[in-house]
Amino acid sequence: ASTYMMVMMTLDRYIAICHPLKTLQQPTQRSYIMIISTWMCSLVLSTPQYFIFSLSEIKNGSDVYDCWAYFIEPWGAKAYITWITVGIFLVPVIILMMCYGFICHSIWKNIKYKKRKTMAGAASKNAIIGKNSVSSVTTISRAKLRTVKMTFVIVLAYIICWAPFFIVQMWSVWDENFQWADSENTAVTLSALLASLNSCCN
Template identity: 50%
Template sequence: MADSLNCSSGNCSSAQEAFGLSEGHFALVKAAVLGCIFLLASFSNLFLLHALWKRRNRRTRTQLFLLHLCLADLVVAFFQVLPQFSIEITHRFKGSDLVCRAVKYLQVVGMFASTYMIVAMTIDRYHAVCKPMVSFFRGSFRRYVAISAAWLISLAFSAPQMFIFSLQEVEKKVFDCWATFIEPWGGRIYITWITLSVFVLPALILMYCQIKICAGIY
């Protein structure tokens, strides 16, 4: 299980074999895809940030959430997609142990932030539809609390990355940013935790809010 977290261009062969590509060609394909994703994500979100900045004097609740969602997506682009792109080019992580831990931490921060910002936006919609009077009098305060909570949860839930990953000697005089677990089942527990906190829990919250919103409207 730890091997799946340590998957890099040099030690993941299942997808490579499925496409019938050599290791070098497969790395180039992945780098090209990641490069396109990075360019699309960064330019589209920067364009949206520019549009929001031009309308800053007429900021609405939706624009406020979109602002923070753009920032979260940019964290994903610059600290998740871009580092992985560089790894596909160099075949190994190039940096110090501190940089390794920081990059792995920020990779997950962006993932959590994007997810929980959508959750915060949905909860705000729930209050606006199902509790309009509360939303009217305390809406602004609630929105800032929800956004702050989304960022704090993302920062806190990503903290294990700094302890799991470190710069390790994987071969003689060859170093890479790898995950290490004290127990063999540690990887399974961690992947289960990520699945629950990034996908299952947010999905349940979104489902509950959407059902309540539909019930309130119809």
């Protein structure tokens, strides 16, 4: 849920910066739609885990249990890890990068317009660059820019912390020689710790 909540935060910043007029059109309804969409996506992506994971005793008679995944088919692990990597990491990262690409382009365009207007000295403060675009840099409030910067830092931390984890997970299921035991493969331990660090960053 946190991943797609971050995606919705970025989409909200994208709409506020690149399409400011749309923020005035039923903002409450749009917020509800975005929140419901976030939880629906999370529910769909989490459903397979209900059937795959179960508690099992680490050693017979130890009375210590851990949550493990069990796959009926040999290809089950590959399908599951690939599905999770695409749904929870790759797709959100692509959406985040596209949104910030448009945001940066919009801000750059308005900065360029402001410089041109200052040099010309004749452009109107209310001149409109294009449909649904911000007319000048002054219309992009400092509060919005601070929010964009904060969201960007959260997104960057997410990518840095989770990229190694998903790379190791994909490596583990597609490489037959991969050693799953944490003690035998430092990459597993480090990637898991780095992924957990993302919660601290948030």
